[in-house]
Structure formats: C-alpha cells, structure tokens
Amino acid sequence: MDLQQMRYVVAVAETRNFTRAAERCSVVQSSLSHRIAGLEQELGVRLFARSSRRVELTSAGEAFVARARECLAAADRAAADAAAAAGVVRGRLAVGVIVTAAAVDVPELLQRYRARYPEVRVVLRSGRSDDLVAAIREGELDIAFLGLPENRRPSGVETLVLDHDEHVLVVPAGHRLAGAPRVTLRDVAGETFVDFMQGTPARAQSDQAFAAAGLARDVAYEVGLVELITRLTARGLGVALLPSAFVRPLAASDPGLALVPVVDGPRRIECLAWSRFHASPATRAMLDVLGVAPRSRAGA
Incomplete structure (x- = not known):
C-alpha cells in the first residue's frame, strides 16, 4: 500500500466515477483502476460497489477512506513542515469566511499572502460561523473569519476579536x-x-x-x-x-x-479563529501576515 493508491481511492470516493477520478489525478483510467484493484486484493476487501451507472463505497471502503484522508493529510503536513524547516512555506491553506465579513478585506489579504507565499495553494469556503468553527475543529479548515453575537465566543479553537x-x-x-x-x-x-x-x-x-x-x-x-x-x-x-x-x-x-x-x-463581534493545536506552516504564515502571534501549546 502506498500514498498514491490512497489518493486514487479518495478521488473515486469523492467523484463517484473512475473516469473523473483519473482526470483529477492526471492518470489514465486503466492505471488508476489497476492500482485500486491491487489494493483491494492486498486488503482482502472490496472498497467500491461498481455498476454500469454508478460507483459507491462499501462499508469497508468508507472505513478505509476515513483513515486514508488522515494519512494523506499527515503526509502533506510532513512535507510542508520539512519545507518550512528549510525556509520555504508551501502546502495548502483552507480559509473559511462568512459572507458578511467586513473587519478584514479578504481579497486584499489574500493578495498580500500570495505575494509573500506564492507556493501555498489557498482554498476558500464560505458558510455559517458555527459550521466554520466545526470545520476547524475537524481539521477541514485551517483558519476562518467569523461573525458572532457580542457575548459569545466559539469553543475548541483559538480566537482573536478583530472588530x-x-x-x-x-x-x-x-x-x-x-x-x-x-x-x-x-x-x-x-x-x-x-x-x-x-x-x-x-x-x-x-x-x-x-x-x-x-x-x-x-x-x-x-x-x-x-x-x-x-x-x-x-x-x-x-x-x-x-x-x-x-x-x-x-x-x-x-x-x-x-x-x-x-x-x-x-x-456583534468579528473574530479570527484557528486551530488550538499544531498550526501548519501555511497557517502560521497567514497569522504572521495578519500580525497575530499564535500562542504555543504543550504538545502542539
């Protein structure tokens, strides 16, 4: 088993289609199908239930994909940490933002961030503040701009009141x-x-x-x-x-x-929120652009 096989399985799980998964992974479909079939043989289980019209995860496939995503995220983090140790910030930064954000000009912020860290791929997601906080806690987002009632603070994340x-x-x-x-x-x-x-x-x-x-x-x-x-x-x-x-x-x-x-x-208050655990190099770089010094934690 290797990381590439995991990427293929996750791609099929997300697209529900071998052809689209192969296009996403920039590989021919026969190669992707062959690698997944080899992985299924190695594991001794079927990861996908296939028909002429659709592809669905089996129960074994759902269990595998959940852990595969964790492994791929850990591998990406390891690569990003290694690059950061050599003075290069790269990887992925997932940013959440509410539609009524006004304390920070997000496009202008991303322009400054891009100028300083051009090798970071930024993914934007809009949504409700509570959903964005949950996504940070689950590791789906790195940082988010929130709007909350004045007497309320989100739990389980680091926050800074912006306005x-x-x-x-x-x-x-x-x-x-x-x-x-x-x-x-x-x-x-x-x-x-x-x-x-x-x-x-x-x-x-x-x-x-x-x-x-x-x-x-x-x-x-x-x-x-x-x-x-x-x-x-x-x-x-x-x-x-x-x-x-x-x-x-x-x-x-x-x-x-x-x-x-x-x-x-x-x-209301507008808040910046990020993970209270180990922040990725790309996240620390964004906090630096914002002029925020993340608090260190034992074991983080």
Missing part, C-alpha cells in the same frame, strides 16, 4: 422610517422582518436583542443569502437588521435601500 459592530435597520427607500435619525427595537417590533435562517449565529444576534428587550417580532422570510435579504427588503417585503460595516457600502450603491441606526439593536 465590534452594531446592526442597523435596513428598510426600503419609501418606508415610513426611512430618514429617521434613530429607532428602538420597540419602534420596529411590529414590522415584518426578513432575516437569516433560525438557529444560525447571524439570526441569533437579532433574536437575542429582541428577547432581551422583551419583544416579539414576525420573521416572515428566512433566507440563507444576505444578498437575497437586501433584495427582498428593497422590494418592500420586509425590513432587516444587518451589520453596519457590511451593509453600508451596499446601501450607498442601492437607491432602493435606506439605513436607520438602532439605539438598542444587536451587536
């Missing part, structure tokens, strides 16, 4: 409150709201603010994309509460939206 922000009320330009100098949550509790999906950190920020004020509200539209929230709001279907640093540039270019400060509105 504090407050939400503003987003209303259609013709709304009765457009142009108001400020409002309170009580002033807007009777409005129809457009918000993020229930249970997400982005939604929790507004829910907690209304609960703390002893108020209920009607969330008629639950949306997974912030761009859709602003579009529905501009159409007059509801009002929204969104982080000011993120939404101000959008409203400046959209005459259909107006922003109103909220005296007792939600507040």
